[in-house]
Amino acid sequence: MTATPSPSHGPADGSDGAPDITPEPATAAPSPVSRRRLLGAVGAGAAVAGAALGAGGTALATRDSGPGTAAPGGEPRAATVDFRGAHQAGIATPSQDRLCFATFDVAPGATRADLAALLTTWTAAAEAMTLGRQVPGGEGDLNTPPDDTGEAVGLTPGRLTVTIGYGPGLFDDRFGLAARRPSALKPLPALPGENLDPAVTGGDLCVQACADDPQVAFHAVRNLRRLGFGTVLPRWMELGFGRTSSTSPQQATPRNLMGFKDGTRNIDARDEKVMGEHVWIGEEEPQRWVRGGSYLVSRKIKMRMEQWDRDRLGDQQDVFGRYKSSGAPLTGHGEFDPPDFAAKSGGRYVIPEDSHIRLAAPENNKGLRILRRGYSYTDGIDKETGDLLGGLFFIAFMNTPDRFVTLQRVLGAHDALNEYIQHIGSGVFAVPPGLAAGQDWGRQLFG
Numbered sequence: 001m002t003a004t005p006s007p008s009h010g011p012a013d014g015s016d017g018a019p020d021i022t023p024e025p026a027t028a029a030p031s032p033v034s035r036r037r038l039l040g041a042v043g044a045g046a047a048v049a050g051a052a053l054g055a056g057g058t059a060l061a062t063r064d065s066g067p068g069t070a071a072p073g074g075e076p077r078a079a080t081v082d083f084r085g086a087h088q089a090g091i092a093t094p095s096q097d098r099l100c101f102a103t104f105d106v107a108p109g110a111t112r113a114d115l116a117a118l119l120t121t122w123t124a125a126a127e128a129m130t131l132g133r134q135v136p137g138g139e140g141d142l143n144t145p146p147d148d149t150g151e152a153v154g155l156t157p158g159r160l161t162v163t164i165g166y167g168p169g170l171f172d173d174r175f176g177l178a179a180r181r182p183s184a185l186k187p188l189p190a191l192p193g194e195n196l197d198p199a200v201t202g203g204d205l206c207v208q209a210c211a212d213d214p215q216v217a218f219h220a221v222r223n224l225r226r227l228g229f230g231t232v233l234p235r236w237m238e239l240g241f242g243r244t245s246s247t248s249p250q251q252a253t254p255r256n257l258m259g260f261k262d263g264t265r266n267i268d269a270r271d272e273k274v275m276g277e278h279v280w281i282g283e284e285e286p287q288r289w290v291r292g293g294s295y296l297v298s299r300k301i302k303m304r305m306e307q308w309d310r311d312r313l314g315d316q317q318d319v320f321g322r323y324k325s326s327g328a329p330l331t332g333h334g335e336f337d338p339p340d341f342a343a344k345s346g347g348r349y350v351i352p353e354d355s356h357i358r359l360a361a362p363e364n365n366k367g368l369r370i371l372r373r374g375y376s377y378t379d380g381i382d383k384e385t386g387d388l389l390g391g392l393f394f395i396a397f398m399n400t401p402d403r404f405v406t407l408q409r410v411l412g413a414h415d416a417l418n419e420y421i422q423h424i425g426s427g428v429f430a431v432p433p434g435l436a437a438g439q440d441w442g443r444q445l446f447g
């Protein structure tokens with residue numbers, strides 16, 4: 001990384017009475033790396049995947065490369081994130097500010113060859129876009145559409161990452177992929193606390209585009225959708241803002257739409273041992289092609305904001321088991337103090353029995369951990385009630401979706417938060433490992 005990392009977490013002042021809600025660090029000045037108007041640097045057509053690689057197949061970009069800057073909070077603001085590597089970018093790489101998440105179904109009539117070709121084309125396009133370049137091809141003459149839709153021209157790459165995942169349905173009998181199904185990939189069972197809308201649930205494929213600029217993230221998904229005309233059909237899409245989890249203590253902990261710091265005890269994604277134990281699919285997986293990948297679980301979780309905003313502060317804090325201002329556990333003073341789940345006052349647990357952190361903590365779940373990487377979302381206003389529509393677009397990575405199922409069975413049944421939320425959308429996807437030089441998503445999936 002070229003940017004100076006933050007020396008420490010945001011201030012943990014230990015005060016719980018006075019409001020100390022600090023604003024998100026402002027975005028740093030844009031990097032000088034900007035999108036090119038013309039395609040010269042990329043080349044034309046299918047040669048582009050190679051054009052992004054230097055001699056000997058070495059990727060020109062490095063993880064978090066480019067002339068980075070540090071935001072006032074100290075967070076690195078490098079321009080680009082490596083597309084290739086052992087793991088796909090967008091999981092362990094630092095969370096960006098914005099999300100565009102879409103799922104697709106393979107179109108009726110599309111063949112195995114169509115899908116394989118599309119995935120190869122998507123690879124070249126995704127790699128180019130993460131480098132801040134336009135989708136490979138040409139500008140189009142007056143009688144043909146341009147190969148890039150154009151709305152990211154002049155914008156910086158914004159640390160764009162494009163992460164692909166495959167839903168359970170892709171491994172049915174349509175494309176001859178049944179023998180390559182990752183062993184834990186199956187539809188999630190019915191879970192407590194959900195009332196799922198099929199319009200925001202499932203999908204054969206998912207694309208998670210994250211960037212510091214919403215237009216860059218949207219542009220990435222839109223261009224993959226355009227390249228997919230005739231082969232895949234969009235199923236649903238979600239825009240996210242205000243990342244609700246940090247994936248490294250170098251990032252100041254953001255706040256969710258309930259006003260609480262979210263991500264304090266998330267996995268530090270730089271910790272390879274912990275990632276190896278809990279997040280990356282390991283040697284135990286019989287499907288070798290997916291080792292080094294992960295499973296992505298998405299949940300669209302609606303918040304009953306009007307109800308929450310009428311709740312008193314003491315109850316809000318009891319719901320999470322943490323102070324709203326500092327983010328400290330109710331048994332501590334600083335945000336990163338470990339919660340003391342045994343502490344009692346007046347015969348009652350200080351961190352209530354039905355509090356979110358008590359129920360979700362690894363100490364109380366046989367060490368179970370997941371990597372959370374969610375975003376806030378809004379759908380505007382409910383026309384009938386006038387209520388605000390929005391909440392958490394929860395995304396988590398883990399080495400088996402069973403981890404999520406185990407946690408949600410507990411949370412959905414006992415969490416005090418349930419009074420204020422409902423799970424309305426869901427998805428589960430196998431996320432393959434990263435691509436080596438010269439490899440593409442089509443060949444990786446079909447072998």
Ligand SMILES: C=CC1=C(C)c2cc3[nH]c(cc4nc(cc5[nH]c(cc1n2)c(C)c5CCC(=O)O)C(CCC(=O)O)=C4C)c(C)c3C=C
Nearest residue numbers: 260261262263264265266301357360361362392407408421
């Ligand atoms: C099934 C997994 C989880 C769901 C669903 C979930 C929903 C959800 N969470 C918050 C807000 C917070 N969550 C926090 C901690 C936390 N949450 C989960 C899991 C799920 N959350 C875990 C594993 C943890 C860590 C527990 C621990 O180790 O102590 C926190 C506290 C701060 C933090 O550590 O991140 C907040 C705040 C909301 C609003 C929400 C649904 C809308």
Ligand SMILES: [Fe+2]
Nearest residue numbers: 262356357360
């Ligand atoms: Fe949570």
